[in-house]
Amino acid sequence: MSALLEVRNLQVRVEEREILHGLSLTVNKGEVHAIMGPNGSGKSTLSHVIAGKPGYEVTGGEILFKGEDLLEMSPDERAAKGVFLAFQYPVEIPGVATMTFLRTALNAQRKARGESEYSTPDFLKKVRAVAASLNIPQEMLRRGVNVGFSGGEKKRNEVLQMGLFEPSLCILDEMDSGLDIDALRIAADGVNALRSSERAMVVITHYQRLLNYIVPDFVHVMSKGRVVKSGGKELALELEEKGYAQFEEQAA
Amino acid sequence: MPAELETVERVRRIDVDQYRYGFETKIESEKAPKGLSEDIVRFISAKKDEPEWMLQWRLDAYRRWLTMTEPNWARVDYPKIDYQDVYYYSAPKQKKALASLDEVDPEILKTYEKLGIPLREVEALEGVVRPEGERRVAVDAVFDSVSVATTFQAELKKAGVIFMPISHALREHPDLVRKYLGTVVPTSDNFFATLNSAVFSDGSFVYVPPGVRCPMELSTYFRINERNTGQFERTLIIADKGAYVSYLEGCTAPQRDENQLHAAVVELIAHDDAEIKYSTVQNWYPGNSEGKGGVYNFVTKRGDCRGRNSKISWTQVETGSAITWKYPSCILRGDNSRGEFYSIAISNGFQQVDSGTKMIHLGKNTTSRIISKGIAAGRSQNTYRGLVSAHRKATGARNFTACDSLLIGDKCGAHTVPYVEAKNSSALFEHEATTSKISEDVLFYCVQRGLSQEEAVGLVVNGFVRDVLQQLPMEFAVEAQKLISISLEGSVG
Ligand SMILES: Nc1ncnc2c1ncn2[C@@H]1O[C@H](COP(=O)(O)OP(=O)(O)OP(=O)(O)O)[C@@H](O)[C@H]1O
Ligand SMILES: [Mg+2]
Numbered sequence: 001m002s003a004l005l006e007v008r009n010l011q012v013r014v015e016e017r018e019i020l021h022g023l024s025l026t027v028n029k030g031e032v033h034a035i036m037g038p039n040g041s042g043k044s045t046l047s048h049v050i051a052g053k054p055g056y057e058v059t060g061g062e063i064l065f066k067g068e069d070l071l072e073m074s075p076d077e078r079a080a081k082g083v084f085l086a087f088q089y090p091v092e093i094p095g096v097a098t099m100t101f102l103r104t105a106l107n108a109q110r111k112a113r114g115e116s117e118y119s120t121p122d123f124l125k126k127v128r129a130v131a132a133s134l135n136i137p138q139e140m141l142r143r144g145v146n147v148g149f150s151g152g153e154k155k156r157n158e159v160l161q162m163g164l165f166e167p168s169l170c171i172l173d174e175m176d177s178g179l180d181i182d183a184l185r186i187a188a189d190g191v192n193a194l195r196s197s198e199r200a201m202v203v204i205t206h207y208q209r210l211l212n213y214i215v216p217d218f219v220h221v222m223s224k225g226r227v228v229k230s231g232g233k234e235l236a237l238e239l240e241e242k243g244y245a246q247f248e249e250q251a252a
Numbered sequence: 253m254p255a256e257l258e259t260v261e262r263v264r265r266i267d268v269d270q271y272r273y274g275f276e277t278k279i280e281s282e283k284a285p286k287g288l289s290e291d292i293v294r295f296i297s298a299k300k301d302e303p304e305w306m307l308q309w310r311l312d313a314y315r316r317w318l319t320m321t322e323p324n325w326a327r328v329d330y331p332k333i334d335y336q337d338v339y340y341y342s343a344p345k346q347k348k349a350l351a352s353l354d355e356v357d358p359e360i361l362k363t364y365e366k367l368g369i370p371l372r373e374v375e376a377l378e379g380v381v382r383p384e385g386e387r388r389v390a391v392d393a394v395f396d397s398v399s400v401a402t403t404f405q406a407e408l409k410k411a412g413v414i415f416m417p418i419s420h421a422l423r424e425h426p427d428l429v430r431k432y433l434g435t436v437v438p439t440s441d442n443f444f445a446t447l448n449s450a451v452f453s454d455g456s457f458v459y460v461p462p463g464v465r466c467p468m469e470l471s472t473y474f475r476i477n478e479r480n481t482g483q484f485e486r487t488l489i490i491a492d493k494g495a496y497v498s499y500l501e502g503c504t505a506p507q508r509d510e511n512q513l514h515a516a517v518v519e520l521i522a523h524d525d526a527e528i529k530y531s532t533v534q535n536w537y538p539g540n541s542e543g544k545g546g547v548y549n550f551v552t553k554r555g556d557c558r559g560r561n562s563k564i565s566w567t568q569v570e571t572g573s574a575i576t577w578k579y580p581s582c583i584l585r586g587d588n589s590r591g592e593f594y595s596i597a598i599s600n601g602f603q604q605v606d607s608g609t610k611m612i613h614l615g616k617n618t619t620s621r622i623i624s625k626g627i628a629a630g631r632s633q634n635t636y637r638g639l640v641s642a643h644r645k646a647t648g649a650r651n652f653t654a655c656d657s658l659l660i661g662d663k664c665g666a667h668t669v670p671y672v673e674a675k676n677s678s679a680l681f682e683h684e685a686t687t688s689k690i691s692e693d694v695l696f697y698c699v700q701r702g703l704s705q706e707e708a709v710g711l712v713v714n715g716f717v718r719d720v721l722q723q724l725p726m727e728f729a730v731e732a733q734k735l736i737s738i739s740l741e742g743s744v745g
Contacts, residue, residue: 051696051700052699052700053696053700054692054696055692074699074704074705075696075699075700076699076700076702076703076704076705079699079700079701079702080702084700085700087697087700090697091691091693091694091697092694093694093697093698093711093712093715094715094716095714095715095716095717095718095719096711096712096714096715096718101698101701101711104703104707104711105698105701105702105703106702108701108702108703108704108707109701109702112702144715161701165701165702
C-alpha cells in the first residue's frame with residue numbers, strides 16, 4: 001500500500017535561491033508527524049509547496065499524494081483531494097461572511113469530487129456542530145472571514161474548517177503561535193478530535209508544549225532545507241533541552 | 253422578490269391568450285439615412301407624431317450642438333467619432349424570431365446559465381417563438397412584456413402612477429412632459445446631452461402623484477421591455493410631494509448592440525418629502541479581447557432634489573461598455589434634502605471607465621453620501637471623478653465620500669479625481685480613499701480551501717463591493733453578484 005504523502009528528494013527555489021535541498025518525508029494514514037526546526041529552515045516553504053502556493057519553483061524531486069503526482073495538480077484540486085493547510089497567518093477577507101465562505105468552499109470541494117452540494121439545513125447543522133465543539137459563537141460566523149478576529153479566533157477558524165472539510169492530510173503551520181493556554185487547549189482538542197486511522201497530520205511547531213496536547217508518532221528536525229533527524233516523540237523533548245545547534249552542523 | 257412573485261400570480265389570473273399580442277405587432281424596420289441634419293431631426297419628430305413645441309425644442313438643441321465641441325477632460329481614449337457616420341433613427345427592430353434556443357450563440361447561453369436566469373426567460377430575452385397553440389405557463393407570461401405591461405399598467409393606474417414610454421407621454425400628457433423635460437439637464441448642458449436632446453429615440457416617463465408610494469418596483473417589466481429603447485435614451489421621472497418610487501434600469505443579461513454610440517439622458521425630480529431610488533445594471537458589450545468594438549456609453553444622469561426633505565439615491569453596477577462616461581448627480585436644492593450615490597464600476601480587458609458623481613449642495617442642511625467601488629482588471633483603466641460643492645447659502649451641508657479601488661493584475665490602472673468646493677464655512681465634507689491590489693495571499697487562502705482561482709477573485713471582489721450591493725433591490729442583488737464574477741473572468745492568469 002502506498003503512503004498517503006510521499007515527498008522524495010524535493011528541491012525548491014524561491015527567486016533563484018534554493019530553500020529546500022532534497023527533502024524527503026513519508027507520511028502514512030493514521031500518523032501524526034511533528035516538524036520542528038529553527039526559523040528560516042524551510043518548514044513553511046514545505047507546507048506551501050505541498051499545498052501548491054504559486055511562486056515556488058520545484059527544481060527536483062517529487063511529491064506523491066495517494067499515489068498521484070501532487071505537483072501536477074492545481075491548489076484547488078489538491079484541496080478537493082484532501083490536502084488542508086492551516087495557515088501560520090490566516091488572512092482576512094472583508095465583506096465575505098465566514099458562513100458564506102465556508103459554504104462556498106465546501107461545495108466547491110464537493111463539486112470537484114463529483115459529490116452533490118449540501119442543502120442549506122444540512123450545511124447549517126454541520127457547521128453549528130463543529131463550531132460548538134470549538135467554542136466558536138454563531139455571531140463570529142456572520143462576520144467577514146477572520147475580520148476583527150483575535151489571533152486565537154483566527155486559529156480556531158482554521159481548525160473549524162478542518163473539521164468541516166474533513167481532509168485526509170492536515171498540515172498545521174504553527175497553530176500554537178499567538179495562542180493563550182486555554183485557546184491552545186481548545187484548538188488542540190479540536191485537532192485531536194479529528195485524528196483518525198484514515199487521516200494524517202503534519203504539525204509544524206517550535207514548541208514541545210503543543211506536542212503535549214497533540215502527541216505525535218514521529219518528530220522530524222529540519223535544518224537548512226533538509227530533514228536532518230527523525231525520531232519518536234522523545235526527540236522533541238531532547239530538542240527542547242539542547243536546542244538546534246547540534247543539527248546545524250550536520251546540515252551544513 | 254415579492255414583486256416578482258406577485259406578478260406571477262397576477263399574470264396567472266389573466267387570459268393566457270393575451271400572450272399572442274407580444275408577437276402580433278409587426279413593426280416595420282425603418283431607418284433614416286446616416287448622418288445628422290435639421291431634416292433628420294424633423295424626420296424623427298414627425299415619425300413620433302410629436303407636438304410642434306417638441307420639434308422646436310429638438311431643433312433648438314440641434315443648433316446649439318453644432319456650436320459645441322466634444323469634451324476631452326475624461327480619462328478615456330477612443331478614435332474620433334464621425335457623427336455623420338451614425339444612424340440617428342431606426343424604428344425598433346423586431347428581433348429575428350428563433351425557433352428554439354439551439355439557434356442562440358452558445359457563448360451567450362453560457363452567460364445566462366452562469367447568471368442563473370431561467371431558460372424560459374432566456375427564450376423571451378433572445379426572442380424564441382414557441383409553436384402556435386403550445387400552452388404557456390404563467391412564468392412564461394411574466395416575461396412577456398405585453399402581459400406584464402398590461403397587469404402592471406392596471407395596478408399603476410389605480411394608484412395614479414403614470415408609467416409609459418416618453419414618446420407616448422408626449423402625446424398623452426404633453427403638459428406634464430413639457431413642464432419638466434430639460435429642467436434638470438437643460439438642452440445646452442453638455443455635448444452629449446445636447447445631442448440626445450436633438451435626436452432622442454425613446455425612454456421612460458414616470459410620474460408619481462402626491463402622497464403615492466409606487467406600488468411596485470418599476471423593474472421586472474424592464475428586464476425585457478427596455479431593450480429596444482435605442483441608443484439615445486431619454487428618461488424623465490417625477491416624484492411629486494411625498495411620493496416614492498424605485499426604478500431599476502438595465503439588465504444583467506449581456507446586451508449587444510450594433511450601435512456603438514450611446515448617449516442617454518436621465519432626469520429625476522423629487523418634490524417636497526419625495527424619494528426616488530434609481531438603480532442601474534449596465535452590461536453592454538465591452539468589446540473583444542483585443543479591445544475592438546464595444547459600446548461607447550456617454551450618459552448624463554442628474555437628479556434634482558427640488559423640494560424640502562426630498563431624497564434621490566443612485567445605485568449603479570457598471571460592468572459593460574468599452575467606454576463609460578457617466579456621472580449620476582444630485583442637485584440638493586431643497587432644504588434638508590439628501591443625495592446618495594452608490595457605485596460599483598468594474599473594468600476588464602481594454603475597457604475604460606470614467607465615472608463618478610456630483611453632489612451640488614444648494615439648500616440648508618443638505619446631506620450627501622458617496623460610496624464608490626472601482627475594480628480594474630486586465631488592461632483596463634478605471635477612474636472615479638467626483639465633485640462635492642456647497643453653495644454660499646448651503647449652511648450645514650454635509651458630505652461623506654469613500655472611494656475604494658481594487659486592482660487585479662499589474663497592467664490596469666485606478667485613478668481617483670475628487671473635487672471639493674465649499675463656499676461656506678459650516679459645510680462639513682469628509683473624504684476617504686483607498687487603492688489596493690487584490691492580495692495573492694488572500695487568493696491562495698481561498699484556492700487552498702477549494703475555490704478555483706476565478707471563484708476566489710469573484711468572492712473577494714464581491715466582498716469588496718458588498719456595502720454597495722446591499723443597496724440594490726433584492727431580486728437583482730443576487731444576479732448582480734454573479735454578473736460581477738462573470739465580468740472578471742479571464743482577469744487572472
Ligand atoms: N518569497 C520568498 N522570497 C525570498 N525568500 C523566501 C521567500 N519565502 C521564503 N523565503 C526564505 O526561505 C527560507 C525558509 O523560509 P520558511 O518561511 O519556509 O521558514 P520557516 O522554517 O517556516 O521559518 P519560521 O520558523 O520562522 O516560520 C527563509 O530564509 C526565507 O527568508
Ligand atoms: Mg514558518
